[in-house]
Amino acid sequence: MIQSIAILTLVNGSVYALLAAGMSLIFGVGRMINLAHTAFFVLAGYGMYYFMRGLSWGAVPTITVTVIGVTIAGLLAYRLLINRVRQHQQAVLLITVALAMAIQEILLAIFGEFYRSSPVLVPGVREILGTRVENQYLVIIGVAVAILVILSLLLAKTKLGTAIRATANDAEIASLMGISVPRTLMITMGIATGLAAVAAVLVGSIWIIYPMIWMQPLAMVLVIVVLGGLGSIKGSFIGAYVIALVEVLAVRFVPSGAYMAMPLMLLVLVVVLVVRPGGLFGIVLEEERL
Amino acid sequence: MLKRLFKDFRWSVIPVPGRVLGIVFFFSLFIFPLITADRYTLLVLAFANIYVIFAVSWDLLSGYTGQVNFGHALFFGVGAYGSALLYKYLGWPPGVTIPLGALIATGIGLITCLPALRLRGPYLSLLTMSFPLILMGIVNSIPSVTGGSYGIYGLPRIAGSRLAEYYIILIVMTLSVLIMWKLTDAGSKYVRTGLIFHAIREDEIAARATGINTIRYKILAFAIGGLFAGIAGGFYAHILTVASPAILSLTMSFQAILWAIFGGIVSIYGPVVGVYILYPLVESLAGVRGIGEYRFLIMAVLVIVILLFMPEGVAVWIRNKIERECPRCKLPNAAWRKECRACSASLH
Numbered sequence: 001m002i003q004s005i006a007i008l009t010l011v012n013g014s015v016y017a018l019l020a021a022g023m024s025l026i027f028g029v030g031r032m033i034n035l036a037h038t039a040f041f042v043l044a045g046y047g048m049y050y051f052m053r054g055l056s057w058g059a060v061p062t063i064t065v066t067v068i069g070v071t072i073a074g075l076l077a078y079r080l081l082i083n084r085v086r087q088h089q090q091a092v093l094l095i096t097v098a099l100a101m102a103i104q105e106i107l108l109a110i111f112g113e114f115y116r117s118s119p120v121l122v123p124g125v126r127e128i129l130g131t132r133v134e135n136q137y138l139v140i141i142g143v144a145v146a147i148l149v150i151l152s153l154l155l156a157k158t159k160l161g162t163a164i165r166a167t168a169n170d171a172e173i174a175s176l177m178g179i180s181v182p183r184t185l186m187i188t189m190g191i192a193t194g195l196a197a198v199a200a201v202l203v204g205s206i207w208i209i210y211p212m213i214w215m216q217p218l219a220m221v222l223v224i225v226v227l228g229g230l231g232s233i234k235g236s237f238i239g240a241y242v243i244a245l246v247e248v249l250a251v252r253f254v255p256s257g258a259y260m261a262m263p264l265m266l267l268v269l270v271v272v273l274v275v276r277p278g279g280l281f282g283i284v285l286e287e288e289r290l
Numbered sequence: 291m292l293k294r295l296f297k298d299f300r301w302s303v304i305p306v307p308g309r310v311l312g313i314v315f316f317f318s319l320f321i322f323p324l325i326t327a328d329r330y331t332l333l334v335l336a337f338a339n340i341y342v343i344f345a346v347s348w349d350l351l352s353g354y355t356g357q358v359n360f361g362h363a364l365f366f367g368v369g370a371y372g373s374a375l376l377y378k379y380l381g382w383p384p385g386v387t388i389p390l391g392a393l394i395a396t397g398i399g400l401i402t403c404l405p406a407l408r409l410r411g412p413y414l415s416l417l418t419m420s421f422p423l424i425l426m427g428i429v430n431s432i433p434s435v436t437g438g439s440y441g442i443y444g445l446p447r448i449a450g451s452r453l454a455e456y457y458i459i460l461i462v463m464t465l466s467v468l469i470m471w472k473l474t475d476a477g478s479k480y481v482r483t484g485l486i487f488h489a490i491r492e493d494e495i496a497a498r499a500t501g502i503n504t505i506r507y508k509i510l511a512f513a514i515g516g517l518f519a520g521i522a523g524g525f526y527a528h529i530l531t532v533a534s535p536a537i538l539s540l541t542m543s544f545q546a547i548l549w550a551i552f553g554g555i556v557s558i559y560g561p562v563v564g565v566y567i568l569y570p571l572v573e574s575l576a577g578v579r580g581i582g583e584y585r586f587l588i589m590a591v592l593v594i595v596i597l598l599f600m601p602e603g604v605a606v607w608i609r610n611k612i613e614r615e616c617p618r619c620k621l622p623n624a625a626w627r628k629e630c631r632a633c634s635a636s637l638h
Binding site: 274 | 413416417421583584597602
């Protein structure tokens with residue numbers, strides 16, 4: 001009972017954490033809310049499905065092609081679309097929504113409105129603390145945590161990380177220090193979409209995908225990012241597991257829980273925001289404060 | 291009175307091409323049924339008019355005061371469900387339930403803005419996004435009252451024929467847009483709200499420093515936005531004769547934003563243009579064989595392409611092409627004039 005709740009929380013939380021970290025990163029660095037973020041996640045999910053089921057490729061080439069392909073798609077979308085309207089905040093919102101809709105409609109036209117899932121990457125089950133746990137779940141948790149540790153090391157220790165943090169702090173000063181802000185933004189976008197693609201690769205076999213699914217995780221990821229505080233990787237990390245726990249508990253214990261999971265999560269968000277208007281770990285800059 | 295109206299028309303409408311276009315547009319909507327009385331076309335236009343109220347009320351709240359609301363479907367849905375529930379349990383006619391539903395939506399607007407007043411920017415947007423989803427979960431989980439995912443169906447129509455429905459909604463739309471336009475008119479001598487809304491968006495701290503109670507005006511903006519979106523929701527439910535949870539979905543909230551930004555925000559006429567370009571386009575493509583399936587793709591691509599060239603929206607782009615603001619007295623002039631019509635300053 002407790003073990004299965006813990007496992008489900010860790011699995012869902014890991015996927016949410018990967019998605020939310022990317023979203024939070026791109027918001028923190030570019031002050032942009034990328035509403036197409038989870039559309040790239042769905043795109044990668046379909047990539048997995050198509051290469052493994054349609055073309056029956058092996059796992060390694062599929063993963064490589066999917067992650068690299070989706071990252072390139074994200075970079076192109078940034079370069080060709082978002083970058084041009086970056087000065088107008090509303091236009092960024094609209095263009096990313098339109099982009100997500102376009103991806104949804106293209107997937108709908110190619111694959112149809114059916115529920116799909118890709119084959120399990122790591123088959124098998126093992127016994128941990130008296131419950132049966134699928135190996136795939138352990139891989140998901142392990143890979144997600146490893147990637148997030150690498151990401152935080154990258155941000156803390158490397159030159160690129162310093163550039164990203166400097167741009168997030170103050171883009172103007174960063175560019176005076178010789179950091180190319182457009183290049184940093186583009187790399188950030190690449191990392192963010194790459195993380196979304198990795199999340200899709202990990203979860204492709206246990207979640208069912210269909211073209212319209214991007215909205216559900218998008219709402220979830222936005223909730224997590226805001227809960228943890230926009231721009232804070234640590235915040236979105238913790239927020240992801242909190243939200244996943246609320247979701248799992250709601251589905252299990254609340255009557256008609258499948259419907260009430262989202263409202264309960266949002267209720268947590270409302271309470272947190274009323275108590276702490278900047279989220280759990282959000283940084284409120286002086287000039288942005290009311 | 292009539293003389294003043296004529297004078298206004300002669301000296302401040304005729305010389306400004308944008309205003310002439312607006313009047314021609316509304317006039318042609320009123321005589322449109324003379325051209326075709328096709329029931330389907332009238333229905334599409336009736337929905338377009340409902341969406342106009344919805345998108346314009348989003349513009350009033352989010353464009354003017356800068357409280358970018360990602361969950362405007364909340365007010366729409368509360369208006370629709372409020373009206374539907376009043377009919378289901380009390381059996382009242384739509385003429386009573388729609389205004390009452392809108393009043394409930396106003397009340398909900400007042401309640402939701404309480405937590406929203408502490409927040410700003412993206413935090414506010416994402417908090418407001420969560421409200422319709424919370425309500426959707428509640429609606430889905432008590433099917434005995436709300437009909438669950440099927441919704442409440444069998445609502446009475448607001449009038450016997452499509453033509454009568456068309457005119458009722460057109461009149462309501464015209465009045466609503468007119469009221470919201472007047473409320474947000476920054477140059478008005480009679481209402482101060484327009485100027486104050488602008489001030490709150492541009493710099494809330496400065497607005498406060500000049501003695502404006504910004505909290506009170508933000509609450510007012512939420513209430514007005516909720517009222518008109520609630521009216522739109524009530525009419526929507528009674529035209530469709532169904533109030534279903536789909537109207538609380540994220541799609542509905544995003545649609546208001548899509549139309550408003552596509553047309554151009556902070557303008558009132560922008561959302562009108564946005565709705566009237568995008569909604570009939572998508573609806574008319576639906577019937578075309580071979581293209582119908584791709585209509586949302588076409589719309590998305592169109593929005594992306596147009597936005598790349600006109601990031602401020604279509605209506606604002608057109609206005610800037612055909613009108614030019616006098617550098618001295620700030621009056622709008624036709625772009626082809628060489629000097630200002632009022633102060634004869636050079637426009638170049």
